[in-house]
Amino acid sequence: MTAEEAxxxxxxxxxxxxxxxxxxxxxxxxxxADLPGGPRGFQVLTAAATSGCGSQVSLAQxxxxxxxxxxxxxxxxxxxxxxERKADPADRRARHxxxxxxxxxxxxxxxxxxxxxxxxxxxxxxxxxxxxxxxLVQQLASEAAIASPGFSLCSxxxxxxxxxxxxxxxxxxxxxxxxxx
Amino acid sequence: MTAEEAxxxxxxxxxxxxxxxxxxxxxxxxxxADLPGGPRGFQVLTAAATSGCGSQVSLAQxxxxxxxxxxxxxxxxxxxxxxERKADPADRRARHxxxxxxxxxxxxxxxxxxxxxxxxxxxxxxxxxxxxxxxLVQQLASEAAIASPGFSLCSxxxxxxxxxxxxxxxxxxxxxxxxxx
DNA sequence: TATTGTTATACTCTATAACTATA
DNA sequence: TATAGTTATAGAGTATAACAATA
Numbered sequence: 289m290t291a292e293e294a295x296x297x298x299x300x301x302x303x304x305x306x307x308x309x310x311x312x313x314x315x316x317x318x319x320x321a322d323l324p325g326g327p328r329g330f331q332v333l334t335a336a337a338t339s340g341c342g343s344q345v346s347l348a349q350x351x352x353x354x355x356x357x358x359x360x361x362x363x364x365x366x367x368x369x370x371x372e373r374k375a376d377p378a379d380r381r382a383r384h385x386x387x388x389x390x391x392x393x394x395x396x397x398x399x400x401x402x403x404x405x406x407x408x409x410x411x412x413x414x415x416x417x418x419x420x421x422x423x424l425v426q427q428l429a430s431e432a433a434i435a436s437p438g439f440s441l442c443s444x445x446x447x448x449x450x451x452x453x454x455x456x457x458x459x460x461x462x463x464x465x466x467x468x469x
Numbered sequence: 470m471t472a473e474e475a476x477x478x479x480x481x482x483x484x485x486x487x488x489x490x491x492x493x494x495x496x497x498x499x500x501x502a503d504l505p506g507g508p509r510g511f512q513v514l515t516a517a518a519t520s521g522c523g524s525q526v527s528l529a530q531x532x533x534x535x536x537x538x539x540x541x542x543x544x545x546x547x548x549x550x551x552x553e554r555k556a557d558p559a560d561r562r563a564r565h566x567x568x569x570x571x572x573x574x575x576x577x578x579x580x581x582x583x584x585x586x587x588x589x590x591x592x593x594x595x596x597x598x599x600x601x602x603x604x605l606v607q608q609l610a611s612e613a614a615i616a617s618p619g620f621s622l623c624s625x626x627x628x629x630x631x632x633x634x635x636x637x638x639x640x641x642x643x644x645x646x647x648x649x650x
Numbered sequence: 651t652a653t654t655g656t657t658a659t660a661c662t663c664t665a666t667a668a669c670t671a672t673a
Numbered sequence: 674t675a676t677a678g679t680t681a682t683a684g685a686g687t688a689t690a691a692c693a694a695t696a
Contacts, residue, residue, distance in 0.1 A: 295515060296515070296519045297512060297515050297516045297519065297520070297531055297532070298607055298611055299607070300511075300512060300515060300583075301493065301590070301591075301603065301606065302493055302497050302511075302583075302587075303512050303515075303533075303610065304607050304609070304610035304611075305486075305490045305493055305610075306610075307533050307609075307610035307613050307614055308486065308606055308609045309487065309490045310533060311613045316483050327483045331478060331481060331483065331484050334476060334478050334481060335478045338476070338477045338478065343654075343655095344654075345653080345655085350478055351478070351484065352484075352487065352491060353686090354688065354689090355656095356655090356657085356687090356688080356689085357686075357687070357688095358655090359655065359656060359657085379654080379695080379696070380654095380694080380695060381653065381654040381655070381694065382653090382654060383654080383655070399476060402481075406482040406483075409609070410482075410609070412608060412609050412612035412613070413605060413608060413609065417605055417608075420601060420605065421602070421605045421606075422482065422485075424594060424598055424602045424605070425482065426479055426480070426485045427593060427598075428485070428489045428492075428590070428594065428602070429479070429484065429485035429487075429488035429489050430479055430485075431593035432488050432492045432593070491687095509663090524677075524678095525677070525678065526677060526678085534663090534664080535664070535665065535666090536677080536678075536679095537665085537666085537678090537679080537680080538663075538664070538665095539678090540678065540679060540680085557677095560672080560673075560676090560677080561671080561672060561673085562671065562672045562673070562676065562677040562678070563672095563676090563677055563678085564677080
């Protein structure tokens with residue numbers, strides 16, 4: 289490596305990732321400003337709604353955060369009436385996180401707003417490149433998540449049926465005009 | 470959007486970006502553990518070494534952080550003898566940030582360690598995909614940085630000549646065996 | 651003994667305002 | 674009046690340890 293090859297800041301992956309991530313947080317924060325926990329709260333809602341095993345540790349592992357963080361996030365979401373901590377009959381230590389109907393409705397609405405925010409963040413890329421970028425980030429994140437200790441996605445499970453049941457009702461509402469931008 | 474299309478957490482761009490970014494911070498943090506400020510300190514060093522206009526605000530804008538953060542980062546780097554705050558004869562308010570010889574040496578060494586950390590973060594992708602990902606993130610970050618108020622890269626300028634002068638000496642040292650992993 | 655959930659603590663990063671010295 | 678740099682403060686986000694209840 290010679291002096292002429294002195295790396296500029298744009299070549300630093302950490303710089304680029306940081307800029308993009310902070311830009312995303314800013315855009316997504318506005319999109320879900322009325323949701324407790326902001327983008328993190330949305331991720332909890334999404335994971336709780338689509339994941340089969342809804343225990344707090346399992347959600348925390350999926351989201352890549354500490355289980356102590358999950359307690360705070362859930363406290364706020366419970367207080368807002370968006371999720372509930374149900375007792376797990378199979379393990380009295382665990383709490384089963386269930387998204388309420390209000391939570392399902394809000395989730396469906398915020399999903400569209402968040403998609404718009406994502407589109408804004410990616411707007412510097414050509415349409416084909418956006419999909420490529422999404423695929424690659426997703427691929428990196430999935431591998432990293434799998435590599436983290438104790439990770440399991442639990443896409444099938446006991447709670448999935450209940451969640452889908454509620455989601456069916458909600459989907460009708462949203463399609464009827466709930467999708468406010 | 471129907472219930473069957475309920476978005477899983479992997480489809481959330483914020484989730485993926487967060488996982489990847491935190492994974493990078495972890496890997497990069499180990500790589501530059503002996504540098505004040507960690508990966509952020511490395512970015513300051515890189516920007517100061519390759520950017521022409523080395524004022525603190527200009528560096529802060531390039532890095533996408535507040536100018537108050539730059540003060541703390543530079544305090545530690547100055548104390549470690551890696552950069553110096555020189556008076557700017559053209560503007561007595563401004564400080565010209567110059568990387569010392571020790572800073573240049575450390576920068577050259579850490580650059581290789583950081584490249585290894587970056588390679589680790591991207592290891593889930595095929596070689597061709599890694600370059601694609603780098604290009605796309607860089608493209609997104611550059612556009613976002615340019616869009617931010619007051620941004621200017623200043624790749625050419627007064628200090629550039631001095632920096633390259635020092636860098637030439639350092640490059641010889643590193644090539645001779647300074648690149649410790 | 652290990653795990654779930656909670657609480658408390660501390661450390662980092664970030665955001666804001668106020669202050670000085672210069673322009 | 675505006676800008677460069679500093680300082681102080683507060684708010685998020687994260688990491689760690691400790692604890693009670695349960696496996």
